[in-house]
Amino acid sequence: MIKVYNTMTREKEELKVVNNKLKLFVCGPTVYDYSHIGHARTYISFDVIVRYLKHKGISVFYLQNITDIDDKIINRAKENGEDPLELSHRFEKEYLEDMALLNVNNVNFYARATEHMDEIIKQIEDLINKGYAYDTETGVYFDVSKFEDFGKLSNRNLDDLQNTRIEVDTTKKDAKDFALWKKQDEKPYWDSPWGNGRPGWHIEDTAITESYFGPQYNIHGGGLDLIFPHHDAEIAQMEAASGKEPLVEYWMHTGFLNVRGEKMSKSLGNFITIKELLKDYSPEVYRFFVLSTHYRSPIDFSDDILKQAENSLKRIQNTGNNLLERANSEDLPESDLSDILSELSTFKKEFFDAMDNDFNTPIALSSLFEFTHKINKALNDNSISKDSLDLIVNSLRIIEEILGFSIIQEDNLGSDLSDDLLDIITEVRQDLRAKKDWDSADKIRDKLAELDISLEDK
Incomplete structure (x- = not known):
């Protein structure tokens, strides 16, 4: 039984699956700039959640939107002297490339807002026909006073809406009403019954999810910052x-990512894009770092913590490689001499058990780390038989697929280095x-050591 924490009820609940199928929607990016490490934290987390659900035999349709028209996109395009849609589609391409590098590959479909007008x-x-929305000279707005339970996910009341991103417009009935359609004659715009314009932020997501899932579905995910007012x-x-x-059924949210204890922002100079991150660290290291903290908890990014994650992952992978090397050896006992x-x-x-308990990856990783210690001891004692080694390798292959990073690096670079190339490196x-x-000389020696190539200085 899988339990998930439902933001709506503030409780862990059994994940009920009908006909082994789930529909999952996670809010995608507004593509006006390069994606940052906070985006990566959310999308890696949900990628692993989907990987685990699939491992349990559940068919998941994972949908994500792409907000490719928005005030931020239009303003950035003006600054660049660029067409807004060309800019957004350029950054969409960058986003998808970043996700591929991070091995985030379980989204079934990315739906652009502009393709769902x-x-x-x-x-x-x-909404207008049912009396929940009204038309003014500046746009069409949702009348929040008509929806009795507004704010039930965040547990805030209507007065709190004044402190959100919603702009004050004197043509609205109430400052708290939010835009469904923004009228404008400056391109890009789309024709509508209310004149030229473009959609508001919130309506894009529900129109997209209704298109693919209908009016109700299983899981909605996103960052904690989106609960109010967006969700x-x-x-x-x-x-x-x-009317339904x-x-x-389940709302799932990832915690905030801070950089060295502070909220990430360009004004503080601690804004880090995924591309900048991957200049210094491998995608697998960042995945390991993200999964070392529970998806609902806040996570603090720093070079020191990333270095720790890098070292921890390296120790696990070294064990995996030693395990594979020994499994291919002929010098093994015929039967187990340990309780491996x-x-x-x-x-x-x-x-x-950890993954069933609201996808508790830090506990799952802790159990993996402890098991690698026991493997190393048994390998040192040469007390594991061939059959047992094969069982362990196959089990770790399954864990690799769930977590999305390698444990057993079969294609070890060291085995592919020719003698000529090794001569050049040593020279x-x-x-x-x-x-x-x-x-610099020590760095080369250490890197070769990671590939099981030992240099002796004479």
């Missing part, structure tokens, strides 16, 4: 338009030593 307009028409607005729009509730199969069974139970290192550049 008919659905957006129809949903606005439904509250989604609930109000869709439940008002359809709840919009979703019992340890494997204990590890698997701890790992899967370069000798030149560095002759110039007394000890740090």
